[in-house]
Amino acid sequence: MADETRQSKLASAKKKLKEYQQKNTPLVNTGTKKKRKVKEESGQDSLSNDRHSPDNIKDLLKVLVSDLSHSNGVALPSLDRNQGSAPGGDLNENSEENKPLSSTESLRQLSQQLNGLLSQSSSPYINGDSAIMPTNEKELETRNQELAAALDSSTLENTQLSAKIDELTKQTQDLTDQLSKERKDFEQKFIKDQAAMREQLQVHIQTIGILVSDKSELQTALSHTQQAARQKSGEVEELSSRFQASRQRVAELERTLSSVSSQQKQHEKYSKDLEKERDSLKIEVYRLNKIYEEVKQESSELSEQLRLRLLENSTMKMNIDELNKKLEMADLMIQQFSSQSQSPDASQQLHMAMEEKIQLESQMSQLMESIEKLKAERDQYAMQIQEDGKIWKQRTEQLISQVKALSEEKENSLTQIQELEALVLELQNRPVTMLSQESAVQAAPQERGHTEEETNALGEQVRALQQEKDDIGVQLQTQIRDNEQLSRLCQEQEDRLLELERTVQRFNDENVDRQQILEDMQSDKATISRALAQNRELKEQLAELQNGFVKLTNENLELTNGLQSEQHVKKELVKKMSKLQEDLHEVKEQMEVKVAEAKTLHDQRDQYFTHLQQYTTAYQQLAIEREDLHKQYLIQTQLMDRLHHEEVQGKAQLEISQQELQQAKDNLARLSMENEELKEELGKRENVNLSTLPRDQGDGVESSTVSEGKQNSQIIIPEDFESREEMVAFLTSTLSQLQRERDEIALQLKEQKRQHQAAIQQAVHLRSEQQLHTMAVTDASGSTVPIEIHEALRTSMEKLQARFIEMMQANVELKERVEELEHRCIQLSGETDTIGEYIALYQNQRAIMKQRHFEKEEYISRLAKEKEEMKVKLSELQNLVMQVVTERNEWYNKFLQSQQNPDLIAGNVESSISAERRIELNATDGGEMADISLMDENEVPPQSDEERKPHHQEDATTQQIMQLLQEIQNPQAGPSSFLGENPCVPFFYRLDEKDEIKIMVI
Structure with a gap:
């Protein structure tokens, strides 16, 4: 279009020259009158005919200069000043009448025409007033040739500059294509990373569901959680200080890339230190294994x-x-x-x-x-x-075994009471038989009819025998009662001895179980220590992961800054191109500057490419580390599930043990009541025996009566215990009460033993007296003691001896039983302390686990809120970027149109450069072309309002984009920042099929 308009103007100039020639040709024939007419028609002042030709030549030279200037973007002026008001119509008419010609051909034709005019005008001026010298013609010819050469050189330079401008436009087009391609790749990466983040969010939601299910169980220990909260507040302060330190560290990383290598060296040193610690721990484990062996x-x-x-x-x-x-x-x-x-x-x-x-x-x-x-x-x-194998399960088993032993003792005592009742009945029936036999023996001599003296003697003998029989019967009753008591005590001692033998056997059997339990405890301790070490490692890895997130956000911001800088560089290139079009005199210098800038841009692009390659390698390494961290996180979740399962099993065992303890308490209460009932029954029976069978003769043997003034020991078992320590204290008190009762029974046994020995000595003494008395009676009367009485006495003595032996054995067994009970009391006192310690440890562990779950929930909720805010900001940023891209495309299209139509660019470039140095591509219509006058070339029309509106719109969008970027970089400035003092943006990254990094902001 620009070439066509230029050629049309040249054609119009040529036409006007022809008209000028036609007007000047009749001047040669007609003389001065026609010269005056030409002067009047041309509208010039009253000048001589010899001065019109140089003025016209000057006009033609100005037309040539304007053509040269317009070839570089300036519009051609019309030869007539009065035609400036309507240039459009003249252009259209001239374009229809004449065909376009090249600039060199038009100049040659003009030079020929000028030579013809000069040759034609020289002949009539020979005789006239002002004749032109041949030297002036030669100078004009040489001047014309110089102008033609200068015109050719300028055209060549113009073509070279246009070629360079085309190359620069191609380069800008390549850069825009590359930018669009990178933007598309970035969007694809963003979508893939968003899908990965959604998957991770699903996994996090599942974990949140598991944690919420456990939340109801962890709301029981509020005091412990408060302490843990205080501790965590201190840890939060420490973490905030660490975050500040990490921010400083990130700033240092942004300043220098060399610190990355130093950090890698530090990590290597840290790994070496960890390996050293691992070796030392292995040595310590080996030492502990030796100690265990x-x-x-x-x-x-x-x-x-x-x-x-x-x-x-x-x-x-x-x-x-x-x-x-x-x-x-x-x-x-x-x-x-x-x-x-x-x-x-x-x-x-x-x-x-x-x-x-x-x-x-x-x-x-x-x-x-x-x-x-x-x-x-x-x-x-x-x-x-036992000191090596004290655990809670053994304590409960021991309590159950004690309850069982008490129940067995109760059953044995019941059987003994029944046996004693049967013996008492038998002994009560024996005197009746003996009286019947004596009545039969007395009736036989009365039937024989002795004399009164014999009857008197026999009566006295009978009375004496009856008295002796009564005495022997009383002694027999006392001996029977003592024998019954001794037999009962001996039976109890035998039962206790058997029970002690059983406990010894059970103790031997439980030694193996204790050793196994000790091994299990040590293995559990080892697993717990490993779990704690893994927890510490995971905490450190999470801290490293957060630092990596901060680094990646900073690198993302650097990439955005790089893109902005590239866009800014492109805008500057556009400005420089517009300057090239505006300033033709400084084209060469500006082209050299642009070539240098293009080289620097290529170098920068190469540097950016190398930096991107380095970043891709670093991102690949970080992706591998993230996969390793994910695996370790899965292992940690499995360990947490296992610990939770073990915690549930511990709770179940604790409930079972509480039920068993409740049963043991019920059994203890029941046994104590039954013991009290048995004591009451024994006291009643002894009182009955003492009341029915008194001692008539003071033989020195005291009757063993149970003191009724003794208070009956009753064990009142409460329904609910406030704590485990209260329960253990109650059990120890009951055991001590039972021990006191046992000591009292042992004292009663010693007293009965002493009385029994005195009874034996008295029985021996009575027996010797009885033998002497029977010998005297047999010598005096010639009669003997009945055989039944002798056999009864003999059997009673044998029973007495057997009971004595059994009583001695029972005494030994009682001592062993006392020692065993003391030993068990010591065990119980030690085990109650360990129970309290285990309970405290368990509660502390539960409080710590609850606090960790609470922190996880809070952190996840905070991340979700920040993600939603970041999504909104990114959507706004994307819309604004798309708006800027559309505006840039519109300006770029206008710029291409202006490249194709250089004549459409008005002379308002200098004013646009001075007005805040904005980017203007001068998208004016073809009908609004300004005329260039030879007198007022510096006059520039004012800039329209329509040209200023896109700049304001672009400024508003850029301000919004910069504001959003500042909010993303500094979330503290926003009204709802959940990150506290940390201005970093969390995001994820991964590699796609093309080994390109895709960054996804949460």
Whole structure:
């Protein structure tokens, strides 16, 4: 278009020259009159004819200069000044009449025409007033040739500059294509990263659901959570300080790239330190394993010593049995000596038997002391073994075993009471039979009809015998009562001995279980320590991940700044291109500057490309690290699930143990009530026996009566315990009360034993007197004692001896039982302390877990809110960027149109440069072309309002974009920032199929 308009103007100029020639040709024939007419028609002042030709030549030269200037973007002027008001119509008419010609051809034609005019005008002026010298013609020809050469050179330079401008436009087009391609790739990466983030959000939502299900269980310990909250507040302050330190560190990383290598070196050093710590921990584990093996060997040695002690104990028991047998033989010998009344040395043999009995008792006491020593040593070894294996389950089992033992003792006591009732009935029936036999013996001599003297003598004998029989019956009743009590006590001692043997056997069986439990505890401790170490490692890795997020956000901001800088560089290129079009005189210098700037841009592009490659490699490494962190996070979640499962199992076991403790308490209460009932029944029975069978003769044997003034011990079990410590205290108090009752029973047993020994001595004395009395009666009357009475006395003495032996054994068993109960009390007191410690540890762990879950929920909710805000800001930013892109495309299209139509650019470029140096591509219509006058070339029309509106719109959009970028970079300035003092933007990244980084802001 510009070439066509230029050629049309040249054609119009040529036409006007022809008209001028036609007007000047009649001047040669007509003379001065026609010259005056030409002067009047041309509208010039009254000048001579010789001065018109140079003025016209000047006009033509000005037309040529305007053509040269217009070839570089300036409009051609019309030769007539009056035609400036309507240039459009003249252009259209001239374009229809004449065909376009090239600039060189038109100049040649003009030069030929000028030469013709000069040659034509020289002939009539020879005789006239002003003749032109041939030297002036030569100068004009040389001037014309110089102008033609200058015109050719300017055209060549103009073509070269246009070619360079085309190259620059191609480069800008390539850069815009590359920018659009990068933008599309960035959008694709953004969509893929958004999909990945959605998947991660689904995983987080599932984890949130699991955590919410556990939230209801963790609302019981508010006090512990408050303490944990205080601790966490301190940790938050520490974390804030760490965040500030990390921000400073990020700033340092933004300043220099060399710090990345230093950080890598630090990480390598840190990994080496961790490896060293791992090696040291391995050495410590090996040392602990050695210590554990040594402890195991010591426990095996102690178990072997315990086994040997048990063997010695069994041998001692065998010796005791042999001594008991010897004692029985001695008692039999005493009985034989007592029955043989005719032997003169019976008293001596009895005395020897008593001495042997005393010796045997002393030996038995020595053996008992040795047994007690062995038991003490056994208890010490047992204590050493039990101190290594104290756990809560064993305590509950011991309580249950005690309850079972009490129930068994109650059943045994019931059976003994029934047996004693049967014996009492039998003993009550025996005197009736004896009276019937005596009445039959008395009736036989009355039927024979003796004399009164014989009857009197027999009556006296009968009364004496009756009195002796009554005395023997009273002694028999007392002896029977004592024997019953002794038999009951001996039976109880036997039952307790059997129970102690069972407990020893069970204790031996439980030693293996204790060792297994100790191993399990140590393995659990090892797993807990590993879990804690993994938790610490995961915390450190999460901190590193957050630092990586901050780094990536900063790098993203750097990339955005780089894009903005590239856009700014492109805008500057557009400005420089417009300057090239505006300033033709400074084209060469500006082209050199642009070439230099293009080279720098290429260098910068290469540098950016290398930086992008480095960033891609770094991003790949970070992606690999993120995958490793994700795997470790999955492992941690599995460990957390396992710990939660173990916690649920612990709760179930705790409930079971509480139920068992409640059952044990109920059993204890029931057994205490039954014991009280049994004591009351025994007291009643003893009172009945004492009231029915009193001692008529003061034989020195005191009746053992139960003191009724003693307060009945009742164990009141409360329904609810406020804490486990209260429950343990209640159990210890009940055990101590039972121990006191046991001590009282042992004292009563000792008293009864003493009374029994006194009764035995009195029985022996009475027996010797009875034998002497019976011997005197038989010598006086010639009659004997009945055989039934003798057999009854003999059986009662045998029973008495058997009861005595059983009572001694029961005494030994009672002592062992007392020691065993004391040992169990010590165990219970130690285990209650460990129960409290385990409970406190468990509550602290639960409080810590609850606090962690609460922090996770809060952090996830905060991230969700920040993500929503960032989505809104990114959508606004995307809209504004699209608006800017559309505006830039419109300006670019206008710029292309202006490149195709350089004549449409008005002379208002200088004013646009001075007005805030905006980017203007001068999109004016073709009909608004300004005329260039030869007199007023510097006059510029004012800028229209329509040209200023897009600049204001572009300024508003750029301001909005910069404001959004500042809000994204500095979320503290926003009204609803959830990140506190951290101005970083969280985002994720990954590689696509083309090995390109895709960044996704949360």
